[in-house]
Amino acid sequence: MATARSARDAADADADADARPGTHDDARTSAADRKLNRKVIGLAVSAAVGGFLFGFDSSVVNGAVDAIQGDFGLSAFLTGFAVASALLGCAAGAYLAGRIADRYGRIPTMLVGAVLFFVSAVGAGAAFGVVDLIIWRVIGGLGIGIASVVAPAYIAEISPKMIRGRLASLQQLAITLGIFAALLSDAVLANSAGGASEPLWFGVDAWRWMFIACAVPAVVYGVLALRLPESPRFLAQRGETDKARSILATVWKSEDVDKAMRDIASQIREEDKAKNATVRGNRFGLMPIVWIGILLSMFQQFVGINVIFYYSTTLWQAVGFEESDSLTISVITAVTNVAVTFIAIAFVDRIGRRPILLTGSIGMAASLGTMALAFSQAVMVDGEPQLQGAWGPIALVAANVFVVAFGASWGPLVWVLLGEIFPNRIRAKALGVAAMAQWIANFLITVSFPWMSDLSLPITYGMYALFAALSFVFVLVKIPETNGISLEEAETLFVTKPKTAKGSARR
Numbered sequence: 001m002a003t004a005r006s007a008r009d010a011a012d013a014d015a016d017a018d019a020r021p022g023t024h025d026d027a028r029t030s031a032a033d034r035k036l037n038r039k040v041i042g043l044a045v046s047a048a049v050g051g052f053l054f055g056f057d058s059s060v061v062n063g064a065v066d067a068i069q070g071d072f073g074l075s076a077f078l079t080g081f082a083v084a085s086a087l088l089g090c091a092a093g094a095y096l097a098g099r100i101a102d103r104y105g106r107i108p109t110m111l112v113g114a115v116l117f118f119v120s121a122v123g124a125g126a127a128f129g130v131v132d133l134i135i136w137r138v139i140g141g142l143g144i145g146i147a148s149v150v151a152p153a154y155i156a157e158i159s160p161k162m163i164r165g166r167l168a169s170l171q172q173l174a175i176t177l178g179i180f181a182a183l184l185s186d187a188v189l190a191n192s193a194g195g196a197s198e199p200l201w202f203g204v205d206a207w208r209w210m211f212i213a214c215a216v217p218a219v220v221y222g223v224l225a226l227r228l229p230e231s232p233r234f235l236a237q238r239g240e241t242d243k244a245r246s247i248l249a250t251v252w253k254s255e256d257v258d259k260a261m262r263d264i265a266s267q268i269r270e271e272d273k274a275k276n277a278t279v280r281g282n283r284f285g286l287m288p289i290v291w292i293g294i295l296l297s298m299f300q301q302f303v304g305i306n307v308i309f310y311y312s313t314t315l316w317q318a319v320g321f322e323e324s325d326s327l328t329i330s331v332i333t334a335v336t337n338v339a340v341t342f343i344a345i346a347f348v349d350r351i352g353r354r355p356i357l358l359t360g361s362i363g364m365a366a367s368l369g370t371m372a373l374a375f376s377q378a379v380m381v382d383g384e385p386q387l388q389g390a391w392g393p394i395a396l397v398a399a400n401v402f403v404v405a406f407g408a409s410w411g412p413l414v415w416v417l418l419g420e421i422f423p424n425r426i427r428a429k430a431l432g433v434a435a436m437a438q439w440i441a442n443f444l445i446t447v448s449f450p451w452m453s454d455l456s457l458p459i460t461y462g463m464y465a466l467f468a469a470l471s472f473v474f475v476l477v478k479i480p481e482t483n484g485i486s487l488e489e490a491e492t493l494f495v496t497k498p499k500t501a502k503g504s505a506r507r
Helices: 002-019 028-072 076-104 106-125 130-158 161-193 206-212 215-227 232-237 241-249 254-273 288-302 305-318 323-347 353-376 391-407 410-420 424-455 457-478 487-493 498-505
Strands: 379-381 384-386
Touching: 028 076, 028 106, 028 130, 028 161, 028 206, 028 215, 028 305, 028 323, 076 106, 076 130, 076 424, 106 130, 106 206, 106 215, 130 161, 130 232, 130 410, 130 424, 161 206, 161 323, 161 410, 232 241, 232 254, 241 254, 254 424, 288 305, 288 410, 288 424, 288 457, 305 323, 305 391, 305 424, 323 391, 323 410, 353 391, 353 410, 353 457, 391 410, 410 424, 424 457
Parallel strands: none
Antiparallel strands: 379 384
């Protein structure tokens, strides 16, 4: 704990020194620092494009749900499975990504993801029936799962510690931008054709063009990945220390490069003592730190956030809005999600991880509870729930408050923590396991929503509110503060007793 505190004190002292006049020979040092920051931000943004694809590909189905159900004559369960099928691929892709990334490197893994995205986009757009649509969606899910692991790992490994939280948050910002772009393109395509199931260009239905549109960001991602340098930590593990140092020198201060290389070398020596590193442990077959990552991932999904982004168009139609209005509302919600992610980016390295997560849990529990209450007042009209009087606007506001609370906290910060908490020797593998758990949780929530909403919307949203409340308790008990310390120091916080870890996190 003293190590973490001394690191923060040293950082504060450096900041004070920077603020005093006369501590630098001239302005060239600050100009060089800004250049380094621009370089590392550029690398992080390029890597985070995988998050954009993640958000785009997983949410593009929102505007196509009703059209797919009508064209293929699907039941509620099969509709839910068709929507959620990509998430099965995501779980498999996340599990495999760590192994691919550890063996072949972060950049080749990104390229594999880009190819899978592209193939899925074209295949889903040309699907003949629900079976091959599901197959193409699963292939795209493999790409999403890979991107969900390799991007945060890469960003964490190239980022200086004092801005690591902000750069890691770019992954979630890219996801939210992808969600927004997908919902916006859905709305534009559906409105241009006069409906998602109506023909657009070349006589092809608009919902098919929604999937084909995914091919464009897939190509961009592949091109950007080819221009990225490999992770310095991966290179050092492979014995290419000179190359690792030269890459770090292009994005870190020289004095930080020396310390980082010493830390990495120390970690590698430890890893040499534990060949064939594994995430297995004595607690239910996995290391305790891996279980923390799994629970973080599952809580992020069990609050039901993706119900808003996968089914919002159908949901708002069910409570009285027209298809075009529902698509517009979904786009507005996506814009809100993007905007509040900037709040997390602005404050994650100032306030810290724990306070933001705790505040987000409270906001999510309150807004989801309000939605449960609103839908408990619905009346059934032609077999569909209708919100009367003020309850419709209340539900709409509550849904957007929920998006605000999630987008400013659990959305981006889970990815930050997953990039920080795991030991270097198992980071990619452990991230893969945690991300796989996240996708399985996402699948369970997504596939269950159609029939659960038929059963009872108040119970459904009440369940999500309960998980939001439990997420508060989990962070309070199990998550220490990792702000302003190196990856190697952050790892030590999670191998101490919870009480000690929490105490050390106070600043």
